[in-house]
Amino acid sequence: MTMKRHFDEDLDVLRGKLLEMGGLCEDMIHDAVKILTERDEVYLADVQAKEGRVNDLHIEIDEVALRLIALHQPAAGDLRLIAAALKINSDLERIGDQAVNIAETGIYLARMPRIKLGDIPRMVEVAVGMTKDSLDAFSRRDVELARSVIARDDEEDALKSQTFNELIGLMQSDASTIQRGMDIILVARNLERIADHATNIAEDVIFMVLGKDIRHHAEEKAAAAERSPEP
Amino acid sequence: MVKIMEMPTKPTVPTPAQAPAPQRLSMEVQGLKASYGGGWVVKGVDLRFYEKVITAIIGPSGCGKSTLIRCLNRMHEVLPSARMEGEVLLDGQPIMGLDPVALRRQVGMVFQRPNPFPTMSIAQNVAAGLVLNGVTDRAVLAESVESSLRKAALWDEVKDKLSAPGQSLSGGQQQRLCIARALAVEPRVLLLDEPCSALDPIATARIEELLLELKSHLTIVIVTHNMQQAARVSDYTAFLLTGELVEYGVTHELFTKPSDKRTEDYITGRFG
Numbered sequence: 001m002t003m004k005r006h007f008d009e010d011l012d013v014l015r016g017k018l019l020e021m022g023g024l025c026e027d028m029i030h031d032a033v034k035i036l037t038e039r040d041e042v043y044l045a046d047v048q049a050k051e052g053r054v055n056d057l058h059i060e061i062d063e064v065a066l067r068l069i070a071l072h073q074p075a076a077g078d079l080r081l082i083a084a085a086l087k088i089n090s091d092l093e094r095i096g097d098q099a100v101n102i103a104e105t106g107i108y109l110a111r112m113p114r115i116k117l118g119d120i121p122r123m124v125e126v127a128v129g130m131t132k133d134s135l136d137a138f139s140r141r142d143v144e145l146a147r148s149v150i151a152r153d154d155e156e157d158a159l160k161s162q163t164f165n166e167l168i169g170l171m172q173s174d175a176s177t178i179q180r181g182m183d184i185i186l187v188a189r190n191l192e193r194i195a196d197h198a199t200n201i202a203e204d205v206i207f208m209v210l211g212k213d214i215r216h217h218a219e220e221k222a223a224a225a226e227r228s229p230e231p
Numbered sequence: 232m233v234k235i236m237e238m239p240t241k242p243t244v245p246t247p248a249q250a251p252a253p254q255r256l257s258m259e260v261q262g263l264k265a266s267y268g269g270g271w272v273v274k275g276v277d278l279r280f281y282e283k284v285i286t287a288i289i290g291p292s293g294c295g296k297s298t299l300i301r302c303l304n305r306m307h308e309v310l311p312s313a314r315m316e317g318e319v320l321l322d323g324q325p326i327m328g329l330d331p332v333a334l335r336r337q338v339g340m341v342f343q344r345p346n347p348f349p350t351m352s353i354a355q356n357v358a359a360g361l362v363l364n365g366v367t368d369r370a371v372l373a374e375s376v377e378s379s380l381r382k383a384a385l386w387d388e389v390k391d392k393l394s395a396p397g398q399s400l401s402g403g404q405q406q407r408l409c410i411a412r413a414l415a416v417e418p419r420v421l422l423l424d425e426p427c428s429a430l431d432p433i434a435t436a437r438i439e440e441l442l443l444e445l446k447s448h449l450t451i452v453i454v455t456h457n458m459q460q461a462a463r464v465s466d467y468t469a470f471l472l473t474g475e476l477v478e479y480g481v482t483h484e485l486f487t488k489p490s491d492k493r494t495e496d497y498i499t500g501r502f503g
Contacts (some may be wrong), residue, residue, distance in 0.1 A: 003501050073459050074500040075486045211488025 007072055014064050014085050015139070021057040021092045022135035024050045026128060028099035029194065033124045035106030036187065038195075047103040054096040061089040077208075084208035088138065091197040091204075095131060098190040098197075105183045115170065115180050118163035123191040126156045130198035137205045146209075149202035156195035156210070163188040250253025254281040257450035258303060258338075261318040265298045268312030271494045272298045274474035275317065280420070285442060285451040287465035289458060291422055291497065295474040296454045300422045303452065304338035321420070336364065339413035341423040345405030347397030347412075353380075354393040356408055360416040375415050383411035384441050388449045397497065410441065422452040428456065439464050457496055470494045 028050045031043040065086050068074060074082055130149045137146035164185055171181040203215050212219075258280040265273040273295040280286050280303075288296040297466045300308040302315055303328060326334050347356045357376045358366075366372060376393065380386040385407040389400070397408055406426060413421060423442075427435040442451055442464050455461050461468050462482060469479040470491075478485060478494045489495045496502050 075458065076489050076495045078499050079487060153279070209278070227259060 007068075007078070010064070010068055010072075011078065011081060012164055014061065014068065014082070017057055017061050017064065018085055018092070019135060020086055021061065021140055022131070022138075024054050024057075025092050025095045025099065026131055026135075028054070028096055029102070029128050029131065032099045032103035032106060033104050035110055037121070039110040039114075041107055041110060044103050044187050046105060047100060051096055051100050054093060058089060058093040062108075063087060065089070072190060073158070080208045080211060084138075084204040087204050088201050091200045095194050095197045100196050102187050102190045105187050108148070109180060109183055112180055115184070116166070117184060118166040118188065119159040120163060120184065120187060120191070123156060123159045123163065126152055126159065127191045127194040127198070130156070130195050130202075134198040134201035134205065137202060138208070141205070141209045143209050146202040146205040150199050150214075153195050153199045158191055160188045160192040196219055244451065253281050256280075257282045258452075259318075259320045259323075260299070260302070261320070263299065263317035263319065264315065265295070265302050265304060266314045267298075267310065271300070272474050276471070276474075278469055278476060278478045278479060280450050280452055281303055281467075282419075282450050283446055283448065284447050284467060285453060285465040286467045286469065287461035288452065288454045288457075288469045288471060289461050289497075290471035291502070292456075293473075294471040296471050297424050299471065300340075300424055300452055300454050303420070303422055304335045304340055306335075306340060315438075336360070336416045337418050338420040338422060339416065339418035340422040340424065341406070341409050341413055341426050343428050344455070345402055345409050345429065347405050347408050349396075349398055350416040351397055352394045353389050353397050353400070353408060356397040357411045357415050359412060364416065369385070380408075380409040382414050382445065383407045384437065384444070385411055401434070403430050403437060406430060406434070406438060407441065410438075410445075414445075418449070420452065421445065423451070423453040425454055425456060427460065435460070470497065472497070 028047050031046045031050070033042060034043045035047075051125045065082050068082055072078070130152050133145055134149045136142065137149065166184055167181040200215075203213075205214060206214050250442045258281055260276055260278050263273055263276045263278075264271045272293075276295075276299060278299075288299060290296050298307060302319055303326075307313050307315055308331075321329070321334070321337065326338075347353075348359060349357065354373075354376045357360075357379050358372045361372060361375055366375075377386060377390075381390060385404060388404060389395075389408075392399075397405065400408060406429075410421075410426075426436050429437065439460065442453065445451065446466075453461070453465065465479065465482045468485045470477045470485070470489075470493075472493055478489060478491045480490070485494065486498060489498065
């Protein structure tokens with residue numbers, strides 16, 4: 001018969017803190033992008049306040065996870081959850097940093113005449129969707145949703161390249177747009193990095209649920225090795 | 232890719248990439264059943280033990296793990312009304328066809344509580360097995376005492392008091408003395424039944440280090456209640472539940488992603 005453990009309550013605390021941090025990061029991306037699209041600097045304070053809480057959670061989650069390892073010597077699914085939590089914690093903190101970068105760039109751009117944003121609006125949609133779904137996949141232990149997040153990373157990469165090309169063309173034709181064009185390229189880069197972190201989180205979810213490490217195309221390599229085994 | 236040993240069909244088959252270097256099969260049990268006169272305590276277990284590998288057997292109290300290893304050197308049959316069915320092979324030979332004393336020379340055992348012979352000195356304890364086997368040459372005995380105590384990582388602590396009673400040593404030292412005594416007859420397999428359960432953490436750590444040293448030339452099977460110990464020292468782990476083998480695989484795999492939910496529940500403390 002399966003026994004309810006006090007340890008499960010500690011794991012719930014860990015999960016709760018990660019989900020709180022994830023929610024804050026999603027909000028930070030939304031707020032940062034509003035500075036850019038609505039040209040309203042009021043959102044900067046929101047981003048900064050949330051960053052403070054995200055940084056606190058970054059430390060708290062590491063502390064909780066290390067305490068659980070030290071005191072409970074977890075194994076199997078418990079160990080994989082804690083290992084995943086430590087990695088997801090780092091990725092979320094980086095997502096928060098990228099949102100701050102977008103907000104700070106947005107402040108400069110909001111004070112300057114508008115230029116076209118390329119595929120930035122679609123990039124925001126993809127990056128925010130990936131971040132949200134990676135956290136939902138973590139919360140629900142949903143491997144299929146995690147795989148769908150990973151699949152979307154290629155779209156974000158393609159959008160970034162498209163935005164780069166479009167803005168390089170603009171800057172070549174009009175030198176007065178160089179500073180703003182460079183800043184929008186940086187925002188595209190920030191969004192692409194957010195999508196990369198969401199992909200990492202999705203990979204960690206798959207490891208947590210299945211115990212399978214799929215990073216760096218490990219699945220494809222294993223399948224290829226099976227098809228053509230070494231002599 | 233290197234083809235390693237064929238593993239039994241029932242347990243999880245360790246994949247070559249994750250398994251330790253290929254080793255020779257040392258002991259094997261096939262359809263092993265054991266009882267103490269009532270129902271079967273071990274209910275048809277298939278398991279293999281490899282040379283130069285430490286295999287841990289874990290499971291809750293009463294799952295049959297101690298009974299299983301006691302079948303490996305015919306200690307089980309010493310108990311009245313004990314029964315055993317199935318096959319136990321040592322190097323492919325059925326052990327039931329071997330003289331029990333000769334078998335136990337090859338398959339040594341160390342028990343839960345250190346049990347040095349109470350009337351014997353440290354040296355006499357170590358030499359007891361050889362003396363029992365008819366060795367009388369003092370030089371041979373002295374050499375064996377020293378080399379066995381060295382192998383058991385006890386020599387430096389006792390070399391100046393070899394004639395002191397074995398029981399004058401600390402618990403951890405007594406257990407290493409018992410290991411030295413088992414090693415003196417140069418066994419090929421060493422069975423350990425909860426060898427650290429009566430020891431403090433420092434003495435436990437010394438025994439674990441010792442096992443890791445000894446595995447370079449022995450087959451080691453350890454029964455333990457302490458899952459961290461199984462995880463630390465063993466290459467393979469077998470999980471037994473109510474006399475049946477639930478899962479058998481490479482230790483780090485079994486402790487990070489067990490394939491059976493009952494294993495997961497046991498090693499994460501949800502029952503047992």
